[in-house]
Amino acid sequence: MMRLMPGLCPALTEEVMTKLKSAGIKTIIDFMLKDSETLARETSVSYKDLQSIRRIIHAHHAAFAVSGTDVLDEAVRSSVVISTxxxxxxxxxxxxxxxxEVVEVCGGWGKxxxxxxxxxxxxxxxxxxxxxxxxxxxxxxxxxKLAPFIEAFSEEEEVMEKALSRIKITSPADIWSLFRALEKTYHPCITLDGSAGSSSSNSQGAGKLKLVIVDSLPILVMPLLDGTRKEGLGILNQLAMTLKTLASEQQIAVVVVNNVxxxxNGSSVHKSDSHPKWKPALGRYWEHMPHTRLFVEQAELPDHNRSLNLSLSEPCENQSSPSLSLSLKVSVWKSTRLKMDSSVVSLFAKER
Incomplete structure (x- = not known):
């Protein structure tokens, strides 16, 4: 905190400084927070001199004024939209x-x-x-397990290696390991050692992160909310703040996976929701966290249009060229900028 010192401007003499100190004014903040007319009466320093001191302090120490429009324009320029x-x-x-922004993807198990x-x-x-x-x-x-999914986009080996080199996969064992993983994203660039394509990541494995995905978050958080550990809600709130700060300060898109x-009693927090029997897990203290919340379920398609659904944990056998196309219904449950709507999406469709 900067102290108010004689010589800052011609009006701030030793005599004036002594009078200001007698009124409890010792720092620049003390001076700027005090009304000039009141200070003039208490110190017998002329109102004109006090205003002159105030103008000098403002010119030297105040931040430049920025309009709300300028702030919005800068946010738009620095934001990047990542295509899905x-x-x-x-x-x-x-x-x-x-x-x-933080996007939460929630839904039932295996959906x-x-x-x-x-x-x-x-x-x-x-x-x-x-x-x-x-x-x-x-x-x-x-x-x-990633290889078949990458082949759905391209069958070229070189393309597959480049894609793997840009994805770092880490499996934290507890909530503190998750915090440590998130801390590394604040580095200017992240080295993808031990990434999905570690053998080929030497020349391509360092780069600025633009997307962070936290899958299966309840696995790490639920043990903290079992009612026996009082610090659980505090840790949950700290995690929410960390994710939102990471997204905002680093201009990263953050995706978090939650259960439902x-x-x-049949009540629903989603008035426009077609499935009122479900709500996001992790409790009401977590509901405010994402900017956008999506609900995912498997799309109900006619039998002759249903595609083979390949599970990560149960690979399909006796299939020389399995179809990985998966149809989901995605609904917007909450958003600060999107309308409440839903759409059927097809994943891993072969590009032509």
């Missing part, structure tokens, strides 16, 4: 994932949440050349 690779999903999200995240990560790495951090607490994602739980 699916036209209908891009349309639902207003063009794609917006850097600076396609991880598959949607893989679509986002692989399209960003393969088609847009963006580096992605894929945080996988369940340990269900590995290079061997059944509503009690």
């Amino acid at each position: 690779g699916v036209t209908s999903l891009n349309s639902l999200l207003g063009g794609g994932l917006m850097t600076g 396609g949440k991880t598959s949607l995240c893989l679509q986002l990560a692989l399209h960003a790495a393969l088609r847009q050349g963006l580096h992605t951090l894929f945080i996988d607490p369940s340990g269900s994602v590995s290079p061997s 739980v059944q509503m009690q």
Whole structure:
């Protein structure tokens, strides 16, 4: 805190400084917070001299005024929209994932949440050349399991290696390992050692992160909310602040995967929701966290139009060239900028 010193301006003499100190004015903040007319009466210093001192301090120490329009324009210029690779999903999200925002993907077990995240990560790495951090607490994602999904985009080996080199996969064992993984994203560039394509990442494995995906978050958080540990809600709030700060300060798109739980007494927090029996897990203290919340479920298609659904944990056998196309219904449950709507999206469709 800067002290008010004689000589700052011609009006601030030793005599004036002594009078100001007698009124308890010792720092620049003390002076600026005090009304000039009141200070003139208390110190017998002329109002004109006090205003002159105030103008000098303001010129030397005040920040430049910035209009709200300028702030908005700068936010728009610094934001990047990351395409999802699916036209209908891009349309639902207003063009794609917006850097600076947190998107929560929630849904029931085995309904396609991880598959949607893989679509986002692989399209960003393969088609847009963006580096992605894929945080996988369940340990269900590995290079061997990613390969068939990358082949859905391209069968060229070189293209596959480049995509793998841009994706870092880490599997934290607890919430503190998750915090450590997120701390590394604040580095100017992240080296993707031990990434999905570690053998070929020497020349391509360093780059600015633009997408962070936290899959299966409840695996790490639920043990903290069992009622026996009082610090659980504090840690949950700290995690929410960390994710939103990361997205805002680093201009990264953050995607978090959450489960859903059944509503009690038939009440719903989603008035426009076609499935009022479900609500996001992690409790009411987490509901404010994402900028956008999506609900994912498998689309109900006619039998003759249903595609083969390949599970990460149960690879399809006796299939020489399996179809990985997966149809999901994605609904906007909450958003600060999107309308409440839904769309059927097809993942891992072969590009022509």
